[in-house]
Amino acid sequence: MANYIETDILALTAEELNLKKSNVKSVVELLDSGNTVPFIARYRKEMTGSLDEMEIRNIEEKIDYLRRLLQRKNEVAAAADEVDKYSSQLKEKLIKADTLQEVEDLYRPFKSKKKTKADKAIEKGLKPLAELVFAQKESTADLEDLALQYIDSEKGLENIEDVLSGAEDIIAGDISNDAELRKKLREFVFAKSDIVSELKNEEEAEKYRDYYEFKESINKIPPHRILALNRGEQEDVLRIKIECNDNKAEKIINNYYEFKGDQFYPLLENARDYAYKRMIFPSLEREVRNHLTDKAEEKAVNNFSTNLKSLLMQPPLVGKKVLAIDPAFRTGCKIAVLAENGELLETAAIYPHAPVNNLKEAVKITAELIKKHDVDLIVIGNGTASRETEIFVVNMIKNGLDVEYTIVSEAGASVYSASKLARQEFPELDVSIRGAISIGRRIQDPLAELVKIDPKSLGVGMYQHDISQKRLEKALNEVVVDAVHHVGVELNTASAALLTYVSGVSANNAQKIIEYRSENGNFRSRKELLDVYGFGPKTYQQAAGFLRIDSDADPFALTPIHPESYQEAEKILNKINYKPSDIRDNQILVEIRDKIKALDLIETAENLEIGVPTTKDIIKALQQPGRDPRESMPGPVFRKDILKLEDIEAGMVFTGKVRNIVDFGAFVDIGLKQDGLLHISEMSDFYLNDPFEILEIGQNVEVKVLNVDKKRERISFTLKF
Structure with a gap:
């Protein structure tokens, strides 16, 4: 295809993202040559100006969009050229078009489509009359006299009404296809519209009570309400539409074409109304709905991503043996005892609850396992029978069992336990035992365990089934990728x-x-x-720096220093009279840290003939080999006693852990059967736009009880005390 239009995509991307063109160019070249985002962000800082993963992905998305936009512009230019309608004016409009939608508006007149009323009227020879009326050219003859000249029964134009109706169709089509007018109307509709819902199906109405007679500006409605409305519409309970002031929209059209109240105005008015109400507004309404949904999904995906990142970055429980319990009633509680490294030591099943009620044997089995394996912590899943199992454990602690317990979310454990991966890991074990292993391991090393589970199943966010699954999967996958690369992966245990x-x-x-x-x-x-078979130089280059090994043969493998920088790292150590193996000795490492601080960063970079960012990263890695960045995150809350809702009163203060964050607030676990709600309005004395501004999943917070609804088993908290 000929290039009718050319655009400096790199310059445009740099301008829109407020970045240097040279850095954008480097990122695009690196991506196009098969380098991954994490590799570029970590090991090509000199080329990119130290852009982070998010900035690089923004470039990737923007470049992709602009490439598709440019391709589409040239396709539209070619389509116009085929019908001899490619002009300098069209070229100029295509160049100025910033969005695919604007390009599609310009394409409308050349689009191959089903024959319209306007097309049929043109075939009947009514184009000259339509042009005369549309141009509002003064004529001594009135409109009906002009129409008489076009009556032709062979063409199906039996009378004046047929002729005027055909002319009206042509004018309406021209109005609808006017890209500039559509742009003006789009701006008006997007600025002044309301979204309206009404009840459609009374039988399913209860959960949508708030939306029976609902109306809100499209520019003020929060994302979670859009997703709720969409769900109500999909379930055929709500009828939703977009409303705006038709009179003002029609006035925009009148002003745009300078329609006057002359002899042609009645026909022009009919054509205008038909074009706007039947052709333009319905498509703009779809655009508004798509825009609102897109923005709502973007916010929901961002919430999921932020929550997932915090969940994955929970600190590992180092050096603790764990007894994990997957609670249940009839089928019994499944137990998995795990070593400090997550290795399965022993399994068991106990039946302390109804209908079996074999409490004595359950206590005996649990106590023996704890003593036999010197267990440090009991971990209980928060699903069915969780509360009853917690009471069972607490009673054992009160009767002298020296151990603490904690409750963890078992979201996704059942998904994992029945997966192909779980069958490969533990082919001989029952599904429920695999679930217990997952529950225990997710407290020992959350990142390593949770990556085995579809992120959508981890219960962090809202409306995960109401948004684009492709979009959600892409975003959540990026979060997992970033977390894995931030922490690093133990090659010999992963x-x-x-x-x-x-x-x-x-x-x-x-x-x-x-x-x-x-x-x-x-x-x-x-x-x-x-x-390793299939592990070529390119794969090695991309992966090596993120894989960790604790080995005398490769001391730098304990750090994120890339093998391509080993020589430089060794030179830095040689300069202060140490060798690579010394960083594995904690006593010597203290000396290395003191001496390495005295090095001049810029001078060192110049001597090594590498960039300052890479030199800085190497020095940092040499100071903290083997450091786990998750260490700074708050750990789990361990308990020895149980809280009951009936013991809770307004005004009490507790330390809790944030379990989930949504648009309107956060859910906090203080040790009750259910998490309490910390509404966004109770988070700060100042206006807070987003809970994520002050909270993250896993954070330990001190909350005061605001209200207790014992009948509905609900509790609400406040931070304002």
Whole structure:
């Protein structure tokens, strides 16, 4: 296809994102040559100006959109050229078009489509009359006299009404196809419209009570209400429409064409009304609905992403043996005892609850397991029978069992336990036992365990089933990828599920790593990855820096220093009279930290002939080899006693953990059966637009009880005390 239109996409991207064109150019070249976002962000800082993952992804998305926009502009230009309607005016309009929608508006006159009323009227020869009327050219003859000249029974124009109706169709089509007018009307509709809902199906009405007779400006309605309205419409309970002032819209059209109250005005008025009400507004209404949904989904996805990031970055529970319980009534509570590294030590089943009620044996089995394996912590899933199991554990603690407990979300545990991955990990175990293992491991190392589960199943957010699944999956996958690369992955213990999130590593690569490890033992160096079948130089380059090994043979593998920078890292250590293996000795490491602080960063970078950002990263890594960035995050809350709703009164203060955050507030766990609501209005004395401004999942907060609804088992909190 000929390039009718050319655009400097790099310059446009740099301008829109407020970045340097040279940095944008580098990012695009790196992406186009197969480099991953995490690799670029971490190891190509000199080229990108130290852009982070989000900025690089913004460039990736913007470049993709502008490339598609430019391609579409040239397709429209070619379509116009085919029918000899490509002009300098059209070219100028295409160049100025900023969105795909504007380009589609310009394409309307050349679009191959089903024959319209206007097309049929033109075929009957009514175009000259329509043009005369539309141009409002003064004529000595009145409109009916002009129409008489076009009566032709062979063409189906039997009378004046047929002729005027055809002319009206042509004018309405021209009004509808006017891209500039559509732009003006679009701006008006988007600025002044309301979204309106009314009850459609009374049988299913109760949960949509707030939307029986609902009306709100499209520019003020919050995202979660849009998603609620959409769901009500999809369930055929609500009827939703967009309303705006038709009179003002018609006035815009009158002013645009300078319609006058002359002899042609009645026909022009009919054509205007038909064009706006039947052709233009319905498509603008769809645009508004799509826009609102898009914005609501964007906010929902951002909420999910922020929540998921906080969930994944919960600190691991280092050096603790865990007894995990997957609670149940009839089928019994399944127990999995896990070593400090998550290895399964023993399993059991107990039946302390109805209908079996074998409490004595349940106490005996649990106590013996705790003593036998020197268990440090009991972890209880928060699903069915969780509260009853908590009471069972607390009673054991009160009777002398020296152990603490905590409750964790078991969201997604059942999904994992029945998955192919779980069957591969524990082929001989029952599904429910696999669930208990997942519950225990997600407190020992949340990131390593939760990556095995579809992020949508982790229960962090709202309306996950009402938004674009493709969009949600992409965003959540990016969050997992960023978390994995921020923390790093232990090459010798990582599961295949975790390895697949590492830069450049495919599912096949991950499986081959597991097989190689099984056949050859632990990796001793990063370079050994090149011996793995299918692990070529490009994959190695992308992945190596994010994989960790604690090995004498490759001391720098304990750090995020990339193998391509090993020589520079060794030179830095040599300058202060140390060798690479010294960073694995904690006593010597203290000395290295003191001496490395004295180095001049810029001078060191110049001597090494590398950039300052990379030099800075190397020095930081040498000071803190093996550091887990999750260490700074708040840990889980351990308990030895139970809280009951009937004991809670307004005014009491508790330390709780944020479990979930949504647009209107956060849900906080203080140890009750159900989480309490901390509404956004109770978070601050100042106006707060977004709960994420002050809270994150996993955060420990001190809350005061605002209200207790014991009948409905609901509790609300405040931070304002």
